[in-house]
Amino acid sequence: MKTLENQKYNFKRKLFWRFIFLYIILYIFPYGFEYINELNPENISFWKGITIWFGQTFLGWEFYINNLQNGFDSKYDYSRFLLIVSISTIGSVIWFFIDSKIKYSYTHKLKVLLQTILRYHIGLTLILYGLAKVFLLQFGSLDINDLETNLGNQSGMGLLWKFMSYSDFYSISTGLIEVIGGVLVLFRRTTFIGAFILFIAMVNVVLVDIGYDVSVKMFAIHLLLMTVLLIFDNLKQLINFFITNKPTIPYNFAPLFNSKKIRYGLKGIILIYFIISFRNSFKERIRTEKNSNNIEMTGIYEIDIFIKNRDTINSSNGDRVGWKTMRLNCNKYYPKHVVIKNSDGQTQWFKFEENVLDKTITFKPIENTSGSDYLFNYKKTGKNKFTFSGIYKGDTLSFSAKSKTLKDYLLTKNETQWIRDLE
Structure with a gap:
């Protein structure tokens, strides 16, 4: 069985792993800790001042x-990335020079530490994003504005x-892939298959983010490269198995600690914390998402009579202004x-707040919380037809309107059809 200790490290490999270690640590801290709910990265960040100085001085931004x-994907981000590259390059050279003096070989231990950090960082990050897709929180659902x-x-x-957001099935499926891969990389015996699953998933994410100009392209690219680092030592086995059809040697990820008690104890503490943390976080997010949906009155109302x-x-009389449409929406x-x-x-x-029992809708100012609230009574007079009445800014208003709801759009009224022409 091939293990980390069996590998030999020449000058280039030693320098490479020191550079990668420094880069990953500096990149993750502190903005990568999205999976720690109780942490505000800005409270422990030292990047702001030196990143701005670096960008102004060397990039002219x-x-x-x-x-x-x-x-x-801002100027601040790219300035920080280049600054991290510079610090990691200088730091790895100094580090290697010091190592050459002390004559102590520990590169394989450093690599094990890096792999352990990557396993937990990638795993927890993609479990977080995967669950957001599974619970339909990341993309939400189509609304009237959309x-x-x-x-x-x-x-x-x-x-x-x-x-x-159109397809709950697709969103949940992609989320489950990320969750499964994320869970697998948390355990050494399943790290390779988990990293391989996440590699495929992240290739798709990166291509989509670039193709659709998503504003977190560099975040996705970093996660993809981290998964590559996890399967880096398996590249030869992958080539032998998939391309040259040769037998392969099993690869074993070495433990960070030799003591099983320490390993299992730390893993147990970490997993229990994040299970509780994720549960509390998603419970609140799901509650907020559920409360934001208002099925009863959601729709766009075309006003035909405005008094x-x-x-x-x-509305065709240009010298007087009335209401033309009223869009009640929730997302x-x-x-x-x-x-x-x-x-x-x-x-x-x-x-707005709706009282279904009293058949009233209250309009509230969005920004000026000290402003007036406006109460309107409504009544359904026919299919998708309503009348509204109330006082708005001292004026007595009444109007009739026809509503168009989510079920009235071709895109949202039909679900997946297995037999297209069955009526």
């Missing part, structure tokens, strides 16, 4: 201090999000919000 867009936005007005990333202070306003980004479009094209945004 200007930074908006209050909007660095950390983690979204369905009413013209295709040509979508960004590539927005189009991808709509594509993923203001007993005066009917015709995880803007829970329970209403967008009112006037006949002159201007829009107004509010939050």
Whole structure:
């Protein structure tokens, strides 16, 4: 059986693993700890000042201090990546020079430590993102705003999000692949198969992120390269098995500690913590997502008759402004919000609360919490037909409208059809 201790390390390999170790540690700390809910990376980060200085001095970039867009393929991110490369290069050379003086060989132990860090970092990160897909939290679901936005007005990333949110089946399936792979890499005996699964998954993620201009391309690329590092020593076995059809030698990931008690104890503590942490985090996120959905009144309302202070306003009359459409929508980004479009094209945004029993809707200011609330009574008068009445900014309003709900769109009214022409 091939093990890490059997390998020989020449000058290039020793330098390579020291560079990679430094780069991974500096890259992960502290922005990679997304799976630690209780940690605010900014509280322990030392990167902001030196990253901005590096970008200004060596790259000639200007930074908006209050909007660095950390983690979204920003100038700040690329400045930090290049700074990490520089620090890792200088650090690995100094490190190797010191090692040449002390004459102590520990490269294989360093590699085991790095592999252990990668296993847990990749595993926990992709379990986190996989569960977000499984519970339909990462992409959400299609809402009225999505369905009413013209295709040509979508960004590539927005189009991808709509594509993923359309199919619960596909989102859950891709999430399960990430969760399964993530769990497998947490254990040495299954690390290779887990890393291989995640490698395939991350190749797809990287291609999609690049193709659709998703703003976390470098994050995905780093995760992909980390999975490559985990299967790096298995490349020869993969070539022998899949390409040259030769027998292969099993590869065993070496333990970080020789004592089983220490290994199992630490693993148990880590897994118990993250199981509880993930449970609490997703329980809250699922609750928030559930509360943001409002099936009863969600829809876009085309207003045909608009009466203001007993005066009917015709939308075709340009000298007077009335309401043209009212869009009641719910999603995880803007829970329970209403967008009112006037006949002159201007829009107004509010939050809303609905009382199904009393048949009332209350509009609340989104930003100005001290502003007035506006209460409207509503009544259903026919199929998808409603009337509304209330007082808005001192004016008495009443209007009738026809609603268009999620079930009225071709994209959302049908589910997967196994027999296309069966009526």
